[in-house]
Amino acid sequence: GGGSASSVETGRYSAGIELNAVQRANAEMQKRAYNVVRALCEEDNNPIVSIHDHGSAGHVNCLSELVEENGGLIHMDKLPIGDQTLSAKEIIANESQERLGLLIDE
Secondary structure, three states: OHHHHHOOOOOOOOHHHHHHOOOOOOHHHHHHHHHHHHHHHOOOOOOEEEEEEOOOOHHHHHHHHHHOOOOOOOOHHHOOOOOOOOOHHHHHOOOOOOOEEEEEOO
16 A cells, blocks of 8 residues: 555556555544644654654654664564564554654753
């Protein structure tokens, strides 16, 4: 879905497969995420060092951008997962809507 689906020739797959590749927004979750980020930004000592969305390539893109400057260790077992049957590859490349990665100051 998402970025990977945008690289596929349109009409190559059945309409059902192509429709499933379209990410659908969740306005309620989007508003909740926005409220959390706004509340943190409005604190006297904003703890957010960097923030990235989970667009194309999901965790792998977002988290690599967050640690790009200084490096870091990503504990995949700490990532929230709704489907416990997902493989490591599916988890790290999951393109979820309304998902943000934040680098927080200690």
